[in-house]
Amino acid sequence: MLSPTKLATLFPSKKLGETLYVFDELASTNTFALEYAKRHSPPDTVILADKQTAGRGRLDRSWFSPAESNIYGSILFCHDRPIQLLGWVPLMAGVAIAQAIETQTKIRIHLKWPNDLLVGERKVGGVLCESLSNVQKNNYVVIGFGINVNLSLSEFPQDLLDSATSLKIQCRRSVDREALVVRIITSLEKGWEDLLTNGHQSWLLKYNNRSATIGQMIQAHFPDGSRLMGRAHSIGVHGQLRIIPSSSDSNEQSARMRDIHSGEILHIRTTSPQ
Numbered sequence: 001m002l003s004p005t006k007l008a009t010l011f012p013s014k015k016l017g018e019t020l021y022v023f024d025e026l027a028s029t030n031t032f033a034l035e036y037a038k039r040h041s042p043p044d045t046v047i048l049a050d051k052q053t054a055g056r057g058r059l060d061r062s063w064f065s066p067a068e069s070n071i072y073g074s075i076l077f078c079h080d081r082p083i084q085l086l087g088w089v090p091l092m093a094g095v096a097i098a099q100a101i102e103t104q105t106k107i108r109i110h111l112k113w114p115n116d117l118l119v120g121e122r123k124v125g126g127v128l129c130e131s132l133s134n135v136q137k138n139n140y141v142v143i144g145f146g147i148n149v150n151l152s153l154s155e156f157p158q159d160l161l162d163s164a165t166s167l168k169i170q171c172r173r174s175v176d177r178e179a180l181v182v183r184i185i186t187s188l189e190k191g192w193e194d195l196l197t198n199g200h201q202s203w204l205l206k207y208n209n210r211s212a213t214i215g216q217m218i219q220a221h222f223p224d225g226s227r228l229m230g231r232a233h234s235i236g237v238h239g240q241l242r243i244i245p246s247s248s249d250s251n252e253q254s255a256r257m258r259d260i261h262s263g264e265i266l267h268i269r270t271t272s273p274q
């Protein structure tokens with residue numbers, strides 16, 4: 001179980017610490033946060049659960065959420081900002097969480113666009129950002145984060161064995177979940193305030209420094225089933241991924257830069273000839 005008493009003593013600032021809810025079990029901390037904002041118009045709030053029974057990932061996937069080993073959390077931020085700023089929230093969140101994990105564990109975390117948290121090529125965590133306006137016309141952003149903390153290899157389901165990892169596997173020791181989640185929340189709170197006050201420029205630099213995607217050959221998968229191969233070139237002003245389509249499907253059209261705002265990308269590893 002996550003200890004609410006330990007969490008309370010670890011919070012450096014009172015602000016988010018005062019609106020912190022800790023549950024033994026929820027269907028999904030993001031779903032709870034969205035419902036809560038819809039009904040109650042709360043101030044900025046943190047929701048944590050020890051276990052999720054219907055944890056959600058990006059692109060309508062499920063998120064493996066067993067009890068007593070990982071971190072599942074959502075922060076609700078109330079805001080009055082234009083929608084254009086929101087494109088940067090998922091990228092800022094990825095960077096802020098990566099910084100927090102790195103400070104605690106000393107493990108280098110890279111980001112696969114937009115915000116998969118990687119150790120090497122394996123995924124150690126993910127971020128699901130959603131937004132909502134309620135009937136009182138209050139706008140909310142929900143930043144949901146799931147981190148594989150103290151799972152052992154034998155506890156992963158078969159379908160994740162080749163692609164996922166945990167901090168415990170990487171550090172070869174257990175990691176203090178309460179201390180880590182407080183670091184993550186503190187880092188997200190600072191990141192959110194900084195993004196609102198100063199804009200995205202400094203986040204672009206921080207994001208590029210951690211990107212596992214920029215410069216890589218990638219395949220993008222679109223919701224309509226189409227695919228695009230190319231080289232990931234850069235991040236655009238709205239947080240989108242800019243791709244130079246590869247010459248194999250090149251004609252006048254495909255040689256132009258393409259922008260992806262959402263969707264799935266795969267890194268294509270090419271082995272150079274010996």
Ligand code: BTN
Pocket residue numbers: 027028029030031052054055056057058059061063071072073074116125126127128144145146147
């Ligand atoms: C991804 O697909 O990479 C994003 C995963 C996000 C999972 C977290 S766990 C806490 C929060 N509640 C959810 O249902 N999902 C997010």
